[in-house]
Amino acid sequence: MWPDRRIIDLFKTEFPIVLAPMAGVMDAELVIAVAQGGGLGSLPSAMLSAEKAREQVNIIRQRVRAPINMNFFCHKPVDADPAREAKWREQLAPYYREHGLDPSAPVNAANRAPFDAAFCEVVEELKPEVVSFHFGLPEPKLLQRVKATGAAVMSSATTVKEAIWLEENGVDVIIAQGADAGGHRGMFLTENIAEQPGTFSLLPQVVDAVKVPVIAAGGIADGRGIAAAFALGASGVQIGSAYLRCPESKVSPAARVALAQASDESTVITNVMTGRPARGVANRVMREVGPISPHAPAFPHAATALGPLKAAAEKQGKVEFTNLWAGQAVRMGREMPATDLTRALAGAALVRMGALSQS
Template structure:
């Protein structure tokens, strides 16, 4: 069977597979389906309220008895300066004019909430088996409360230094997020995206540097990738992009089409969508304004002015202002139910590992 059972034994899941939390395009339905397939389902909470998180966890609990992971951002919010906002609005004005929108009209602020006392209350009340963080860890007082509630804590590292820091600060497992991964870089000790290694360079070095189990993430979308991660010393994998086209995801029809047509060269790392580097399928605004632009306001404020453009384009079935977060293995994605996909990933990985073992 699995040559390394540390993650299975830690999480009490059937398979050492973690469904990546993908904020904005999934909810309880995908978590439930992945959990039914044997993975650790992850509920992203960065774009929902504490009340909504409570509701979603209760829905999951009613449908499955499997362990679940509740995921939060823990970035330090930065104020949006009037100068930065004006510069960004000016850069986007031609697009507003093209869609007949008023760039001076009030816009609802982008919602990317960091973990706080209200979220911590929900964790203490509902006691999810696992709580994961992106962009480091919350302050020690909140972290102590999470651990006191009996939750396992995991977080993402994009370098060996970050992995060591996470272990020193009490995580039960480290997610080694390589440059191939879709979505936001989990970096927190550096903001230099050029420093982030690829998954298969990062994983063995993190395995050597920490004692806790390591979860490989980035560019893993089939059994071959899972087997390779185990060969490098990982105790499990985190997979997101492979699940994007599952019927349980909330990806729109037009976005599904773009994802289905994407290949290995389709994704780029950009800051124009939110103000923080993230990998996604290149769209019009990423190509024309970025992919990296000094005009993009700090996270998450770049997303605010893009909101009306995204909504207007999506009404026309276009995704030129939609953040299609996806990793470099997006071309391996399939349109199959999430539970079936999970079981197939595990089956093909075990077959490959058996073949490698001779």
């Protein structure tokens, strides 16, 4: 009944629905629930240690017999710039004083590491059925080792140029990430945020430009969005924000309230939280310092100085310094078990596509 079965056949899932990997707000529990609902569960691994990744995959394997997608970052590491970070700390100093914190106290470094040989060994050991990358692809030798495990490889493109590059460099699937998508922009051949197209402008152009299956990501949160993506040539969809308020997510109570109250105007693209453009529900520091700040240290170092502020505010039940990554369709999220939501999304899409085919 799906007009394009390439993703279903490649991933061996019941539905062509991929759970977006959302680092910091989910773990194995959400992966398991989506897999039980017939979708592809994705484990965000860029902020995990090798040991934690093994633990999480083992939990998933013990609970469900289904394919797993392990997701990694491929950014080029940038050394911390002490002078720039000092200016950043100075800009954040009033917030430190407001919360009774010392702006000069040492803080923990950001823990977003790019895919490397050590993590490649983890992939070779665990053999996930799918491996996805953000910010491009790893170096060719590492990519060859990943593909040698038998894993299907996919990565995000935010422009047609990036999609063509990904196909030329060996991906099996391209995720067309529109500007309305939540989380970090997958940009790797451009830094121009102003030129980023929305999902339903980007998608058909990517489909026309490449031969591999394309997954649509951004602004899709119900059956209508899924049907629209397939009408524009998608072979599958990647959905994240719709799952944020499911009981299996690790979103805090205060963040759940903020997400539930969000509207179509609530999210912005900002570099304040990590140093790299990402879409999320606007919080106090995004509004007052950004949303785009030329003073934010390069990714991921901007997050370092925000860590103590985030912790202090969250103790008071506030999310003034918490990165609430979410897309423009965040308002359409639902408070229901992720297994049920996955099946509801697929069912509604099939009904919609059936109605369209008969009209």
